[in-house]
Every structure is written in C-alpha cells, then in structure tokens.
Amino acid sequence: MEIEEYGRAKILKPSVADDELTAVDELDGAGSFTNFEYADRSVRHLVVADTTLSGGRLRQIEAERVTFSQVTLQSIVLDRCVLKSSDWMDCTLSRVVFRDCKLLGANFVDNKWSNVVFENCRIEYATFDSIRANTPVVFVDDRFKEVTFRRSELPGGHMSGCTLDAVEFDAGTYTDFDFRTTDLSTVRGAGNLNGILIDLSQRQELAEALVSELDLQYAEESDR
Structure with a gap:
C-alpha cells in the first residue's frame, strides 16, 4: 500500500485499479x-x-439527497461529486478520499474512520458528530462554512490550506492535530482545541477566537 505524507500525518492511499x-x-x-x-x-x-463498497470510484455524481446507513467504504475515491443533504450514519470509512467534492448539508454521525482525506472540497452546513478516527484525518485546501465538529476523536490529524468560515469545535479530542497553516482567529469553541499543534505566531489567532466568545464590555475613554 502506498503512503502519502501530510506534514506529520501519514495516510494509506486507496488502491483503485481504474483499468x-x-x-x-x-x-x-x-x-x-x-x-x-x-x-x-x-x-x-x-x-x-448495509453494504460494503471496496476498491471503487464514485465520479461526477450529483445527488439532491444522500443516505448512507451502516455502509463500509474500503479503498474508495469520491471524485468531483456534488452531494446535497447527505446523511452518513454509523458508517466505516477506511482509505477513503473525497477529492474536488461539494458536501452541502452533510451529517457524518457515529462513524469510524481510518486514513480519510478531504482534498479541495467545499464543505458547507455540515456536522461531524461522534467520529472515531484511529489514524489521522486530513483536510487539504478545503473551504468550510457553517461546520461543526462535535464529540469526535481526531488525534494527530492535519489541516492545511483551508478556509474556515463559522466553524465550531464542540468538545472532542484533537490532541496533536496539526493546524499550523490554518487561520484559527474566527473558530468557535477554541477552548476545546486542547493539545493541538500550532506555530507560535498562531497564539494571537487563538486569543482572538477566545476573546470573541466572551461577553465582554469595553469601557469608554471617558471612564478611564
């Protein structure tokens, strides 16, 4: 199996024989x-x-609604798919790559993940709830809008080149998750990002995120 490296994260790539x-x-x-x-x-x-999908490719699929329930995906590439209102319930994803996809209104709930990569995807109005990852999860060059990570275990993950618009981290485990090239100044729930990996310059970004969550009152100049 081929290994792809993203910073410190090492990911086993899907094995898909197109021919x-x-x-x-x-x-x-x-x-x-x-x-x-x-x-x-x-x-x-x-x-x-209740299906196992292995060694395959989903390419240029456009769906108004998607329901995956108790599905196992092994060595799968989703390429240039537009998936709206998708529910991924109690699924297992192993060596799965989402590439150039649009996930609009996605809910990943009670999933088990291993070697999962989101590359150059648009992810909007989505929830990652109770995701259990036993290897790093990788996000590269993705655009997030109104996305919540909730009660998930994503240690050692990697996020680079991503834009975060109204992204919330609601509890969970993110130890050693590498955010070094991602602007964290606007994230919600910054206090839940205990143990993540950042550069020294990002301390100010996290400080801004934390302050924005507090109900502060600022004194007028005349009160000083």
Whole structure:
C-alpha cells in the first residue's frame, strides 16, 4: 500500500485499479460491490444501506439527497461529486478520499474512520458528530462554512490550506492535530482545541477566537 505524507500525518492511499473497474448502475441491493465505478449520474436520492463498497470510484455524481446507513467504504475515491443533504450514519470509512467534492448539508454521525482525506472540497452546513478516527484525518485546501465538529476523536490529524468560515469545535479530542497553516482567529469553541499543534505566531489567532466568545464590555475613554 502506498503512503502519502501530510506534514506529520501519514495516510494509506486507496488502491483503485481504474483499468479493472466495472461500471454499475446502482449501489444498493447487494451485500457488496468490489472494483466498481459509479459515475456520471444525477439522482434525486442516493440510498445505500448495509453494504460494503471496496476498491471503487464514485465520479461526477450529483445527488439532491444522500443516505448512507451502516455502509463500509474500503479503498474508495469520491471524485468531483456534488452531494446535497447527505446523511452518513454509523458508517466505516477506511482509505477513503473525497477529492474536488461539494458536501452541502452533510451529517457524518457515529462513524469510524481510518486514513480519510478531504482534498479541495467545499464543505458547507455540515456536522461531524461522534467520529472515531484511529489514524489521522486530513483536510487539504478545503473551504468550510457553517461546520461543526462535535464529540469526535481526531488525534494527530492535519489541516492545511483551508478556509474556515463559522466553524465550531464542540468538545472532542484533537490532541496533536496539526493546524499550523490554518487561520484559527474566527473558530468557535477554541477552548476545546486542547493539545493541538500550532506555530507560535498562531497564539494571537487563538486569543482572538477566545476573546470573541466572551461577553465582554469595553469601557469608554471617558471612564478611564
């Protein structure tokens, strides 16, 4: 298996043999799909449940609604997909890459992750709730808007080149998570980022984030 390095994080890459993939018309109705490609489709509601997807690629899928329930994804690449109102419930993701995707209104709840990467994605109005990662989770060149990380265990992760707009960290474990190239001045819940990795210059950013959460009153010049 190939290893990709992101700062201190080392990630096992998905193994997808593009010349051996079989095109499929749907992703539900079978116990497992192996060495497959599900591509170039626009669907109203993509539903996948109690299924294992392995060694495959989802490419240029546009879905108005997505429901993944108790799905295992192993060595999967999601490429240039637009997934709206997506629910990922009790899923297991291992060696999964989201690349050039738009995740608009996504809810990842009670997931187990290993070697998961979000690369150049647009992630808006999303919640990462109770994610348990046993290897670093990586975010590279992503754009976040109205995103909440809640009760998740994401130690040793990596975030670089990302923009954070109204991003909240609501409890969780982020020990050794590498934020060194990410502006943290606007994050909410900065007090929950105990043990993260930053540069010395980012102390001011975190201070700004912490102060903005306090209900402070400022004295007028005449009161001094």
